Amino acid sequence: PPRITTTTLAQMARDAQPITMLTAYDFPTAQILDEAGVDCLLVGDSMAMVVQGHETTLPVTMDQMIYHAEMVGRAAQRALVVVDLPFPEGQLSIEQSLRAGARVLKETRCHAVKLEGGSEQAQRIEALATAGIPVMAHVGLRPQNVHQDGGYRVQRDTEKLILDANTAEQAGAFAVLIECVPTDTARQITEALSVPTIGIGAGPHVSGQVLVTNDLIGLTAGYLPRFVKQYDNLRQTISHSVRSYCDEVRSGEYPEAKHSFK
Numbered sequence: 001p002p003r004i005t006t007t008t009l010a011q012m013a014r015d016a017q018p019i020t021m022l023t024a025y026d027f028p029t030a031q032i033l034d035e036a037g038v039d040c041l042l043v044g045d046s047m048a049m050v051v052q053g054h055e056t057t058l059p060v061t062m063d064q065m066i067y068h069a070e071m072v073g074r075a076a077q078r079a080l081v082v083v084d085l086p087f088p089e090g091q092l093s094i095e096q097s098l099r100a101g102a103r104v105l106k107e108t109r110c111h112a113v114k115l116e117g118g119s120e121q122a123q124r125i126e127a128l129a130t131a132g133i134p135v136m137a138h139v140g141l142r143p144q145n146v147h148q149d150g151g152y153r154v155q156r157d158t159e160k161l162i163l164d165a166n167t168a169e170q171a172g173a174f175a176v177l178i179e180c181v182p183t184d185t186a187r188q189i190t191e192a193l194s195v196p197t198i199g200i201g202a203g204p205h206v207s208g209q210v211l212v213t214n215d216l217i218g219l220t221a222g223y224l225p226r227f228v229k230q231y232d233n234l235r236q237t238i239s240h241s242v243r244s245y246c247d248e249v250r251s252g253e254y255p256e257a258k259h260s261f262k
């Protein structure tokens with residue numbers, strides 16, 4: 001199948017054909033998602049929480065993002081692959097962001113970066129886009145701002161959100177991700193923009209949806225945000241397999257002759 005590009009996504013949005021996006025952090029998972037037809041893969045800094053076990057997205061480093069982006073880039077044959085600029089590569093000088101973005105394109109087979117922020121990131125988005133590094137902007141709830149914001153909550157300043165998204169588009173973002181805003185706000189943003197909007201906790205009136213894969217397949221322990229739909233329970237499936245293995249090793253049922261060499 002032909003590679004999904006930023007142009008494909010723009011066309012899908014114009015045709016009102018919903019865009020599917022999910023996170024991926026490793027080769028086998030990225031391969032499964034790509035083969036299942038997910039349009040866009042995100043090597044998200046959510047990796048800090050769902051893979052590394054941290055409490056926020058802040059600890060993951062640029063080197064670690066590159067290491068995982070390499071794996072995902074190797075697996076994706078069809079999907080467009082977006083890589084998060086982690087904290088603080090998206091906040092330091094524009095030159096540092098350019099170097100980080102260039103690493104994504106030079107060292108991995110991924111295609112674009114994602115950057116948290118709207119209006120305040122206009123110059124950075126413009127610099128990256130001008131350098132040939134496609135940028136997805138990320139407005140609304142910005143997990144890298146958790147300490148500044150004092151927690152994670154629904155973002156309700158509609159005027160500022162529309163301004164953020166518009167400014168990001170004007171600066172050259174090829175798409176805008178919208179996290180945790182009321183349905184009607186996301187609809188207004190989507191109507192105001194000509195580039196695709198990708199929602200998470202933003203309701204149905206957007207160009208596409210994104211979720212953290214670990215949440216939707218049931219690998220995440222404990223609290224799940226309201227916007228997650230859990231389609232499977234892989235924790236249970238894996239636990240069941242592993243308990244069966246342990247039971248059979250302890251009882252001598254495994255390995256059998258067919259698993260052994262003469």
Ligand code: KIV
Pocket residue numbers: 023042043044045046047084177179200210211212
């Ligand atoms: O890091 C991530 O997974 C994200 C999604 C929640 C959109 O940014």
Ligand code: NA
Pocket residue numbers: 044045046057084143
């Ligand atoms: Na992220």
